[in-house]
Amino acid sequence: MAPNQRPRSILDxxxxxxVRIVTPVSICMFSVVILVSILNGGFSSASGSISSIATxxxxxxxxxxxxxxxxxxxxxxxxxxxxxxxxxxxxxxxxYLRCTQxxxxxxxxSSFIVLGFLGGEIALFLIKDFNFPIDCITFLVxxxxxxxxxxxxxxxxxxxxxxxxxxLVVIGMLVxxxxxxxxxxxxxxxxxxxxxYDLAAVLLPVGPLRLLxxxxxxxxxxxxxxxxxARPLTNSETISRDELVQRRVWRHRxxxxxxxxxxxSSNIRSSGSVLNSNTSSNATDQGAATVHNHSRLxxxxxxxxxxxxxxxxxxxxxxxxxxxLNGHENTMPSENLLLEGIGLGSSGAxxxxxxxxxxxxxLVGRAAMYDFMTVYACYLAIIAGLGVTLMLLAFYQxxxxxxxxxxxxxxxxxxxxxxxxxVFVVQCSLNLVMF
Amino acid sequence: xxxxxxxxxxxxxxTPTIANASGRRITNEVLHSAPIWPTIDGPxxxxxxxxxxxARRFYKFGYALLPLxxxxxxxxxxxxxxxxxxxxxxRPYVFRSAVGFMVFTSLLGSWALTFAVGGEHLFGPxxxxxxxxxVGDKLGLxxxx
Numbered sequence: 001m002a003p004n005q006r007p008r009s010i011l012d013x014x015x016x017x018x019v020r021i022v023t024p025v026s027i028c029m030f031s032v033v034i035l036v037s038i039l040n041g042g043f044s045s046a047s048g049s050i051s052s053i054a055t056x057x058x059x060x061x062x063x064x065x066x067x068x069x070x071x072x073x074x075x076x077x078x079x080x081x082x083x084x085x086x087x088x089x090x091x092x093x094x095x096y097l098r099c100t101q102x103x104x105x106x107x108x109x110s111s112f113i114v115l116g117f118l119g120g121e122i123a124l125f126l127i128k129d130f131n132f133p134i135d136c137i138t139f140l141v142x143x144x145x146x147x148x149x150x151x152x153x154x155x156x157x158x159x160x161x162x163x164x165x166x167x168l169v170v171i172g173m174l175v176x177x178x179x180x181x182x183x184x185x186x187x188x189x190x191x192x193x194x195x196x197y198d199l200a201a202v203l204l205p206v207g208p209l210r211l212l213x214x215x216x217x218x219x220x221x222x223x224x225x226x227x228x229x230a231r232p233l234t235n236s237e238t239i240s241r242d243e244l245v246q247r248r249v250w251r252h253r254x255x256x257x258x259x260x261x262x263x264x265s266s267n268i269r270s271s272g273s274v275l276n277s278n279t280s281s282n283a284t285d286q287g288a289a290t291v292h293n294h295s296r297l298x299x300x301x302x303x304x305x306x307x308x309x310x311x312x313x314x315x316x317x318x319x320x321x322x323x324x325l326n327g328h329e330n331t332m333p334s335e336n337l338l339l340e341g342i343g344l345g346s347s348g349a350x351x352x353x354x355x356x357x358x359x360x361x362x363l364v365g366r367a368a369m370y371d372f373m374t375v376y377a378c379y380l381a382i383i384a385g386l387g388v389t390l391m392l393l394a395f396y397q398x399x400x401x402x403x404x405x406x407x408x409x410x411x412x413x414x415x416x417x418x419x420x421x422x423v424f425v426v427q428c429s430l431n432l433v434m435f
Numbered sequence: 436x437x438x439x440x441x442x443x444x445x446x447x448x449x450t451p452t453i454a455n456a457s458g459r460r461i462t463n464e465v466l467h468s469a470p471i472w473p474t475i476d477g478p479x480x481x482x483x484x485x486x487x488x489x490a491r492r493f494y495k496f497g498y499a500l501l502p503l504x505x506x507x508x509x510x511x512x513x514x515x516x517x518x519x520x521x522x523x524x525x526r527p528y529v530f531r532s533a534v535g536f537m538v539f540t541s542l543l544g545s546w547a548l549t550f551a552v553g554g555e556h557l558f559g560p561x562x563x564x565x566x567x568x569x570v571g572d573k574l575g576l577x578x579x580x
Binding site for chain 2: 145152161
């Protein structure tokens with residue numbers, strides 16, 4: 001151990017970990033806001049512009065009354081949540097039958113679809129917007145590279161951490177942008193419905209995500225799903241991989257046992273395994289319903305420090321959400337198994353499911369379609385919700401849903417800002433009281 | 436428990452002894468044994484054995500029109516480029532990936548630049564057929580969203 005290392009305070013370690021999860025969430029939200037501002041600046045509503053599983057029950061048009069829109073949105077949201085539930089149960093079944101190879105393949109395939117097709121389309125929108133004189137050969141080569149390296153980053157367990165994290169954020173951003181194209185009422189009701197679903201699926205004993213997590217714990221495996229894992233803190237450069245606790249999520253804490261004992265056993269068990277074994281499975285199904293399974297993984301292991309070795313692991317149930325597109329000519333692949341949920345990896349790194357990234361960004365993107373004031377309010381609300389969730393995670397040490405608190409605060413502050421704050425601030429500015 | 440393949444390569448240097456003013460020799464022998472990991476992730480990354488196979492695979496797959504994979508190879512094994520003496524087995528792949536990436540990028544970049552700057556002026560009506568926004572419109576590629 002280097003002699004000039006001073007002991008890390010809780011502020012260093014805890015603050016660093018939180019920053020490492022808040023940063024990618026913020027980057028994702030920021031990029032979605034930028035995309036929305038650039039691409040949707042022209043028109044104010046995209047009524048009926050996309051047909052997907054989220055609008056199969058009702059397509060919002062401008063001429064309907066508010067009550068009709070609300071009813072239609074509720075119907076849409078219920079259908080969507082129903083599809084998500086079914087798909088999550090299918091995922092649980094597949095995981096139970098040990099079809100992990102299939103899940104991983106599905107994950108890679110859906111990443112390719114999202115990065116290649118969705119990414120290509122959004123790039124095309126940007127090119128048209130800016131009249132960027134790129135030719136199709138260069139465009140195809142660049143897109144091909146981008147998509148293939150992205151699939152490798154998501155698929156392979158030992159890619160550079162930065163590359164994997166960057167690609168997960170990009171996937172989240174692309175899917176979130178797609179979701180913001182839904183009609184307005186549908187989006188808001190959908191967000192609330194998904195937050196409630198998440199709460200139920202993770203905390204109820206019959207919830208699919210909870211089943212998934214418990215299954216994974218009992219088998220000591222990782223769920224194949226798309227999960228963003230923050231880089232774990234390492235105290236010293238000299239700690240080799242054997243001493244580092246492997247990233248196993250599904251271990252319960254043995255409060256009665258000697259913590260050193262659990263650490264050793266985990267080392268022995270996982271000495272040869274690859275880190276980052278809880279890669280997310282992202283499955284896109286062209287034309288078929290894909291389910292986003294949001295799962296929250298909460299497992300905390302802080303086994304690196306020599307003074308403080310305790311291994312907490314709480315599985316975070318991931319449950320992915322899949323969206324199906326039912327367009328006539330569109331071949332947009334549906335979303336894939338994106339996971340939502342917050343938890344801790346076995347090496348103490350915080351893990352947040354990709355579904356959380358997506359729906360936070362959808363909320364902020366929708367807020368951006370109104371005004372930037374709502375963006376600031378919703379961003380702060382979401383980050384506050386995330387902080388509260390992290391605190392609860394540290395407290396309860398089990399799988400927790402990351403959506404409900406943040407979405408509740410976000411939606412609440414969006415409507416408050418839009419209805420009350422904006423009027424106030426605009427009047428103040430007009431009268432030069434406040435800028 | 437450490438198996439030999441998981442240990443990183445270590446560099447050892449010794450500094451010469453220094454004589455201070457009073458003539459006593461102060462020996463300053465420092466065993467500089469900080470391990471150098473072959474990947475940019477340090478202890479979280481690959482061991483040296485795995486690195487060789489990964490570097491080789493990235494290098495070979497990059498030939499499938501994937502210069503970005505070569506770039507990722509160089510990025511991932513950046514310590515190999517910096518301390519090239521310590522990793523004789525990984526080094527050739529990473530070097531060749533770097534060279535390949537730069538060659539491919541310069542070729543593609545020069546083509547793209549010629550296309551963008553030359554415009555119709557240089558290419559004639561073919562330019563309009565090749566430029567991406569027209570191709571997108573013609574094939575209806577933006578009809579999905």
